[in-house]
Each structure stands twice: as structure tokens, then as C-alpha cells.
Amino acid sequence: MKRSMATAHDFIYLASQSPRRRQLLEQIGVRCELLLADATEDAEALEAERVGELPLAYVQRVTRAKLHAAQQRLTQRQLPPAPILCSDTTVALGRRIHGKPQDAADAAAILKQLSGRTHRVITAVAVASGAAEHLAVSTSRVTFTELSADTLERYIASGEPFGKAGAYGIQGAAGTWVKRIDGSYTGIMGLPLHETAELLRAVGVQW
Numbered sequence: 001m002k003r004s005m006a007t008a009h010d011f012i013y014l015a016s017q018s019p020r021r022r023q024l025l026e027q028i029g030v031r032c033e034l035l036l037a038d039a040t041e042d043a044e045a046l047e048a049e050r051v052g053e054l055p056l057a058y059v060q061r062v063t064r065a066k067l068h069a070a071q072q073r074l075t076q077r078q079l080p081p082a083p084i085l086c087s088d089t090t091v092a093l094g095r096r097i098h099g100k101p102q103d104a105a106d107a108a109a110i111l112k113q114l115s116g117r118t119h120r121v122i123t124a125v126a127v128a129s130g131a132a133e134h135l136a137v138s139t140s141r142v143t144f145t146e147l148s149a150d151t152l153e154r155y156i157a158s159g160e161p162f163g164k165a166g167a168y169g170i171q172g173a174a175g176t177w178v179k180r181i182d183g184s185y186t187g188i189m190g191l192p193l194h195e196t197a198e199l200l201r202a203v204g205v206q207w
Contacts, residue, residue: 015070055092063124083129091166107161115147129203138192140183
């Protein structure tokens with residue numbers, strides 16, 4: 001990837017509510033300011049699935065939509081210019097997309113399907129700076145052990161599945177279920193650091 005000759009930046013806007021993404025950026029020394037939707041935006045609507053849409057196409061479309069919404073937000077709020085970063089993660093079992101669970105029953109249904117099987121975690125990252133826009137995708141494969149009914153009940157009761165694609169977070173208790181990973185651990189968390197660093201360098205971010 002060629003690096004941009006644009007002005008160097010010492011911070012970025014992060015258009016994501018995920019504390020994990022912010023923590024991962026801080027881990028590599030990237031300073032970020034949150035650029036979140038307000039009450040006038042229906043941010044959840046951007047994640048709605050389309051009939052027949054495959055997981056890879058879905059995650060790329062949603063990430064681009066989030067990025068474009070954040071660009072409009074930046075302009076409307078008349079904030080100082082800086083690169084914007086967005087990301088979206090989905091869990092896929094075959095052609096089926098498993099997003100954030102709607103409730104406890106949905107979380108249980110998702111996790112029962114993932115139990116004892118290998119699924120994909122697909123994370124797309126997009127960065128915009130001025131007219132420049134870049135997107136990268138990280139795909140990892142995760143194999144779970146068989147999950148007992150008691151394990152699922154306790155995990156769901158903890159509240160950890162909610163707000164997470166596939167109804168689990170690998171950095172939490174669900175990490176004990178993982179028999180094998182083929183791919184990026186940080187990508188599974190929600191922000192693949194290798195791809196993210198390449199995108200940020202491309203738009204002149206310094207850290």
C-alpha cells in the first residue's frame with residue numbers, strides 16, 4: 001500500500017462505541033477522539049442485513065456506511081479535520097451472519113450453533129482522510145469446544161454476550177472455549193492491528 005503524502009496527523013476520530021477498539025488503538029499509541037452518533041441518527045439501522053447478502057459483502061458495506069455517516073457527522077459538527085476510523089465485525093457460520101444478539105434467547109441460539117464447530121470472524125476497517133478512503137478486511141477462523149447447557153446459562157447470565165457479534169468476546173470468559181485460532185486475535189476482538197496500522201500510515205497518522 002502506498003503511503004499518502006497528506007499532512008501528518010497526531011490523532012484520529014474513532015467512530016465506534018466499542019471500548020475494545022479504543023483500548024487496542026491506545027495499545028499501539030494512537031490518540032483518538034470519539035465521534036459517535038447522537039440521538040438524531042439511527043446508527044443501528046446501518047447494521048441491518050439484506051436478504052441474500054454474504055458475510056464478507058455485509059461487513060464491508062456496513063463499515064463503509066459507518067464511515068460515510070461519520071464523515072457527515074464531522075462536517076456538521078464543524079470539528080477540526082483529522083482521519084476517521086470505523087470498523088465492523090461479524091461472525092459467520094457458512095453463509096449465515098451472526099450479529100449482536102437481540103436478547104438472551106437469541107444469544108443462546110447463536111452460541112449453540114457455534115458450539116463444537118469452526119466459524120469465521122470477519123472484521124473490516126475503514127479510514128478516511130479528506131478525499132482519501134481506504135478499507136481492509138481481516139478474516140480469522142475460530143474453533144470452539146462443545147459448550148454445555150450450564151456453561152451457556154452462566155455466560156449469558158453474566159451479560160457478556162450482549163453488544164458483541166456472535167454473542168461472545170474472545171477477550172473474556174469465552175476465551176476458554178477456543179480450541180484453535182487461525183488468523184488475527186485482535187481482528188477477532190474487533191480491530192485487527194496489523195491492517196489498522198497500515199491504513200493509518202497510508203493517511204499520515206503518526207504515533
